[in-house]
Amino acid sequence: MGNCNGLPSSQTQLHSTTADPDTGPGHHPNGLKIDPPGPPRPSSSATSATSSSVGRVLGKPMEDVRNTYIFGRELGRGQFGVTYLVTHKDTKQQFACKSISSRKLINRDDVEDVRREVQIMHHLTGHRNIVELKGAYEDRHSVNLIMDLCAGGELFDRIIAKGHYSERAAANLCRQMVTVVHYCHSMGVMHRDLKPENFLFSSSAEDSPLKATDFGLSVFFKPGDVFKDLVGSAYYVAPEVLRRNYGAEADIWSAGVILYILLSGVPPFWGETEQSIFDAILRGHIDFSSDPWPNISSSAKDIVKKMLHADPKERLSAAEVLSKFLIPKKTLQTLADLLYSQIFARFLTG
Numbered sequence: 001m002g003n004c005n006g007l008p009s010s011q012t013q014l015h016s017t018t019a020d021p022d023t024g025p026g027h028h029p030n031g032l033k034i035d036p037p038g039p040p041r042p043s044s045s046a047t048s049a050t051s052s053s054v055g056r057v058l059g060k061p062m063e064d065v066r067n068t069y070i071f072g073r074e075l076g077r078g079q080f081g082v083t084y085l086v087t088h089k090d091t092k093q094q095f096a097c098k099s100i101s102s103r104k105l106i107n108r109d110d111v112e113d114v115r116r117e118v119q120i121m122h123h124l125t126g127h128r129n130i131v132e133l134k135g136a137y138e139d140r141h142s143v144n145l146i147m148d149l150c151a152g153g154e155l156f157d158r159i160i161a162k163g164h165y166s167e168r169a170a171a172n173l174c175r176q177m178v179t180v181v182h183y184c185h186s187m188g189v190m191h192r193d194l195k196p197e198n199f200l201f202s203s204s205a206e207d208s209p210l211k212a213t214d215f216g217l218s219v220f221f222k223p224g225d226v227f228k229d230l231v232g233s234a235y236y237v238a239p240e241v242l243r244r245n246y247g248a249e250a251d252i253w254s255a256g257v258i259l260y261i262l263l264s265g266v267p268p269f270w271g272e273t274e275q276s277i278f279d280a281i282l283r284g285h286i287d288f289s290s291d292p293w294p295n296i297s298s299s300a301k302d303i304v305k306k307m308l309h310a311d312p313k314e315r316l317s318a319a320e321v322l323s324k325f326l327i328p329k330k331t332l333q334t335l336a337d338l339l340y341s342q343i344f345a346r347f348l349t350g
Contacts, residue, residue, distance in 0.1 A: 038071030038084055039099045039142035055138035057102075057111050058118065065137035065144040069097065086146065095134060098145040105143075113216065114143055120189055120215045121145070129180045131200065131213040152201025152208045155258075159196055164265035164292065167300050174259045175322065176210040181251050182318035184218075190227075190247075193217040194254035195236045196261070221248060234277045235267045240312050242278055249312035252321070256307025260286070263296055268308065284310045 055062045065086075072085035075096055086097040105111050121133035135146040155173070159165075165173065177199060184191055191198075193214060201208040217231045228244040238253035240246040260268045268286045271277035286308060287293070288301055309315040 038066065038086075038097070039101070039139075039144060053140075055143075057105065057114050057143050058136055058138045059115075060138070062139050063137050064139050065097065065146070068135075068137075069095070069146065071097070085149070094149050096147045096149045098147065100143045100145075102140065102142055116220075117216050117218065118145065120218050120220070121147075123220075124184065124187060124189060124215075127180070127183050128209060129176050129211055130183070131211045147213070148202075148211065150200035150202050150211055150213070152203045152205070154197050155199040155201070155210065156196035158201070159261060159265070165262045167263065167297060170259060170262035171300075173210060173262060174255070177212070177255050177258060178252075178318050178321045180212045181255055182322060185248050185251070185318055188220050188222065189215075189218055190221050191215065191218050191251050191254075192231050193233060193236075194251055194258065195233050196258060199258075234274050235269065237278075237281065238312070239281050239284065239310055242282060247312065249315050249317075252307055252315050252318060253312075255321075256304055259307065260304050263300060263304070264290075264292060 053062045054060065069086040069088055072087065075083045075085055077083065081098045081100040084097045084099060085094060087094050100114055105114065118133065118136050121131075124130050125132055131148045131150060133145060133147055137144045137146070164170075177194070181191070181194070191212070193216070194212075198212060198214045200211050200213055202211060219227070221227075225247060227246050230241065230244060232238075232241055232250075232254070236254040236257045238246060238250040241250050257268060269277055269280040271280050286305070288305075293301065303316075303321065306316045307321065
């Protein structure tokens, strides 16, 4: 159970074909492979027209991103776009550019998805654990989002390499992730697709800060809002999302799944098919008996259990996860368990 080599990637995302009209379709355009690197450049005959035309997505004058940035190698791709390494022509500073093909923006909902992603990233700017949007460009071929370059790669890849983390290291990563959730929720944003692939390290250093990325499925919300569209990634989706009746508590569930994986190396809900994963999530049985769980402190297990509470109203909030009250009373612990819990709580609370 402690070996993470079988940890599945969650690139396939869930999309409802009957989304709630108030929350949008919950889907996003696929990326397009481009060679040479970067999106196609507007033809010379279209350049002047591009500069004077207003883009249908961003609602501002079109601009060729290549006038400012030099495109390099492809950094990665998902269902939503292709990300390239780009270099600013004047400053020589390097960034990441997420390029979304305009051909994939078929209808008004597709356009609104991209527009909302840009709005949310601007809204959340300035947090040290969130990838910052540096600029957004649109031409006739693509929408290009210039973002922080996170050279340390995905949390997913580090989990694969390590197998699983110590409580101390897992607590440090969990604290950063839940800090993001707390900030997003305080700003009226629900991420809706938290998973190890969507957390990046700033550098290759072991203690590199963690940054959340990919807000393509995120939405603005107000307290009491209920969402019905089925979005997210199979292993990390909350049971109430599968029941199509959820709120911001679903983000805490996803973070709890990640914490379980950090500590054990495997997901808490497993299945050979997407439907079998959903069935396991809805059953709600969580294995705390297999290795390495017998050697993990009761306080760490308690936090995981409370983040993965089946009832979203009973689930911990982000602020509660970060608070010190989660440490059990000393009289109820062994000395060794107390030591573990103090380390875990210290890193959770910073």
